[in-house]
Amino acid sequence: MTSITSPARVAEIAVVAPLDKILNYAIPARLADEIGIGSRVRVPLGRRQVVGYVMNWAEPGDAKLKDILEVIDPHPLFHHKHAAFYLRAARYYVYPPGQAVRTALPAGLSALDSKPTVLSDKLYRATDRDEQPQGARQREILDYVRMKNECPLSQLRETFSAPHAALQRLVELKFLQFEEVERCRDPFAEIEVVEHCPVELNAAQQVAFTAVQAALDGPSTFAPFLLHGVTGSGKTEVYLRSIAKVLEAGRQALVLVPEIALTPQLVTRFRSWFQNHGVRLAVLHSGLSDGERYDAWRQVARGDVDVVIGARSAVFAPLPELGLIVVDEEHDGSYKQSEGFRYNARDLALMRGQMEEAVVILGSATPVLTSYQRSLGGQLTHLELPERTAERPLPEVLLVDLSQHEGESQLSEPLQSAMAEALAAGEQALLLLNRRGYAPFLLCHDCGAALRCPNCDITLTYSQVQSSLRCHYCDFHMRPPESCDRCSGVRLLPEGMGTERLEEEIRELFPEARVARMDRDTTSRKGAHHRLIEQMSAREIDVLIGTQMIAKGHDFPAVTLVGVLNADTALNLPDFRSAERVFSLLSQVAGRAGRGDRPGRVMIQTYAVDNYALDFVARHDYQGFAALELSQRQVLAYPPFGYLVNLVLSGNDETRVNCAAEQISVNLKSRTSDAEVLGPAPCLLPRLRNKHRVQILLKAKEREPLRRQVEQLQRLRTQLPAGVVLTVDVDPVDMF
Known part of the structure; x- marks a missing residue:
């Protein structure tokens, strides 16, 4: 993106401070040629200096304004249309605009002295000189560069050992010339790209793509779709063809995925599809290094990228000519930011699509009921993929009544037998237990006390692998004590089961099986999740145990058995969405079975075999579940028939x-x-992180009354006692 000379003498600045308004600053003449909308600047605020972002120009008034002190970056970080989007998002979620913009930008761009390193490389080109140099090594390098037309130094280093002296001599003899060019870091450069095998769309896929194609072929206008397809129905093929169509029109595409862990798989699929078409991909998510995100962001802002793939924060990517937004697995709760700027990327995708006249596709096998209701009401065009591709059947789902199969093992006899059959047949199995660690807590068997976090009202999770007790909210951790701090008893024993303990039991039951675990503890290192995926795809793992991470979009053709250890824990949460979450999670994890040539089975262990959500999961009946759940929500005026704002006061x-x-x-x-x-x-x-917490829930059938109430909060914030913080969560997903 090139710098924009300011046409005005005043700039509207969103400062990185807890202010709910934009401030005006004067543009000094010395900065007029450097500043543009989207520039990151240094400005005075009271007695200190802060970072701010230029959001617009303003007309000079009579008031004396402070000067902008410095333009920090050589080029603006976003365009005018993106500034408008960021401000609208900040207003909707009642968040200070400068802090909202800081959240939107790559990490590391908020500090005053933060200027991320821009990597450079030497790009060598052959001159018009026809003769050959005398040295054999020089001739070899020169022939290579001539063959390539131009070649970066980094590539020459990989091809030839210690080429510097020969290159320097070739430049001196005017056989080569070079220039310094920017080198962008590619976090997925080492991912192997396989040749794409064209797939013919089935009838339902063709109908869905034709509808999207018609919207893309027409005049630029906002067109939102809900692509509702069962697991394994080929939603990604519809995405790929839709993206190809929007690229033909000279516009760009944004693809959101719920988990950064899914990104390498999608990047591989997209590179395979587009590798021979010159399509430029960029990846944006929080798991990248600051430098990698900064490089990708600048490429996107310059218009050097055709398709952006990323997690939640990629919704802010400054694509200049956005024509299509895809929100894959739109039901996933991780699209909602849980701290700070509490935006929902799914809803912002719709907001941005409307503002930039783009087509938006929300895709899921289990859409959130809000999206489904919108499709019933005509606000989203409903596209359905009711069957799996290649006429593969959906897996058989069995509910295993734990009251009839109680014993020492956490695996019921039917599940153990099914695992033995699958392993004997050379097939793979997935086991879902949505609890990490070895055990949820250590219990004193003398006085009955459980070891709790000193900062939060929660028990400490015991990890035997790490020999530690850890709070997964504040990250407090300690070594397991030798005695109880309440009664000095020494009988401190792990209670309950987490993924670590389940892994231990599976290894004992099936000693020949190759067992692996996928949870936050095993995938915290960069690339760890992708390595597990590769091992599963290469059939190097027989049994994969995991938390809800294993339910998210993975395609393992050899998995024929999915076991759910305990479906009941999430059913009993005091949240009106608990049944919807259970239905979605279990339907998604069930969808991992039988995606290859062999049919799949799913076994769900529960004490609540009569629960309606589990019954609908077993019957693969989303419409039935949605109809019942929506009727209950309508009576109570809960979303999607009402709107919520959650206020949390803490101190x-x-x-x-x-x-x-x-x-x-x-x-x-x-x-x-x-x-x-x-x-x-x-x-x-x-109590969370040593803060006492109280909540107030605002509820209304229409948005307008809530908007008026929320407007009052800005004034009430200024009247709060010292040390008390008010957090506003618009459209809350979790209310813990």
Whole structure:
């Protein structure tokens, strides 16, 4: 992106500070040629200096303005249209605009002195000189460069050992010339790309693609679709053809995936499809290094990228000519940012598509009920893929009643038998246990006390591999004590089961099986998740144990058995979405079975065999589940038939937090009868990271009453007691 000379003398700046408004600053003459909308600048704020972002130009007024002190980067980081999008997102989620922009940008761009390193390389080209040099090594290198037309130094280093002296001599003799060029880091450069095998679309896929194609062929306008396809129905093929179509029109595509762990798989698939078409891909997600994200961001902003693939934060990618947004696995809760700027990337994708007149495809086998209801109401065009590709059947799903199969093992006899059959046949199995660690807690068998986190109202998870107790909320950790701190008893034993303990048991039951575990503990290192995926695809793993990570979009053709160890834990959460989450998770993990030539089986262990959500999972009946769940939501005016805003007040002083919550509740209740004000009440985790927490839930059938209530919060924030923080979560997904 080239720098834009300012046509004005005043810039509207979003400063990185807890301010809910944009500030005006004067543009000094010395910076007029350097500054543009999207520039990162240094400005004075009170007695300190802060980072800010130029969001627009303003007309000079009578007020005396402070000067912008410095333009930090040589080029703007985003365009005018992106500035408008960032500000609208910040307003919707009631978040300071400067801090929202900072969240949107690559990590490392918020500090005043933060100027990420731009890597460079020497690009060598052959001159018009026809004769050959005398040295054999020089001739060899020169012939190589002539064959390539131009060649970077990094490539010459890989091809020839210590080529520097020969290159220098070739330049001196005017056989070669070089220039310094920018070199961008590619985090997936080493991923092997296989040749794409064309796949013929089935009838349902063709109908879906034709509908998207019609929207892309027409005049640029916002066109949102819900691509509702069962697991293994070929949604990605529809995505790929839609992307190819938008690229033909000279526009760009953005593809969002819920987990950074899925990105390498998708990158491989996309590179395979587009490798012979000159399509330029970029990857954006938080798992990359700061330098890798910064390189990709600048390429995108310059217009040097055709397709961006990334996780949640990629929704902010500054693509200049965006024509298509794909939100894969749109049901996934990880699209919602849980701290700070609490945006939902799925909803922002729709917002951005509307603002930039783009086509948006939300894809899922289990769409969130909000999206499904929108499709029923015509706000999204509903496209359905009701069958798996290649006429493969959906897996058989069996509910195993744990009350009939209780014993020492966590695996019921039917599940053990099914695993033995699958392994004997040379097939693979997945086991889902949504609890990491060895055990959920250590229990004193003398006094009954469980070891708890000193900072949070939660027990510490025991990891036998790491020989530690850890809080997965605040990351407090300690070595297991030798005695109970309450009664000094020494009988501290692990209770319950996590993925570590399950792995131990599977190795004992099936000693010949190759067993691996996929959870946050085993995939925390860069590339670890991708290595596990490669091992599964190469049939180097027989049994993969994991948390909900294993349910997310993986395609393992040799998996014929999926076992769910305990389906009940999530059913009992005090959340109106608990049944929807269970249905979605179990349907998704069930969809990993039988994706190859052999049929699949799914065994779900539960004490609640009569639960309606589990029954619909067993019957692969999304429509039936949705109809029942939506009817219940409508009676209670819960989303999608109502709107929520969750307010959380937190602080070190419990009394101050409670008083502030009571005052805000009384204030809000006195202002309108169109919105319910529920609470204050303790949060499900009343203490988190040593902060006492109280919540107030705002609920209304329409958005407008909530918007008016939220506007009052900006004024009420300034009246909070010292040490009390108000967090606003618009459209909350979790309310812990």
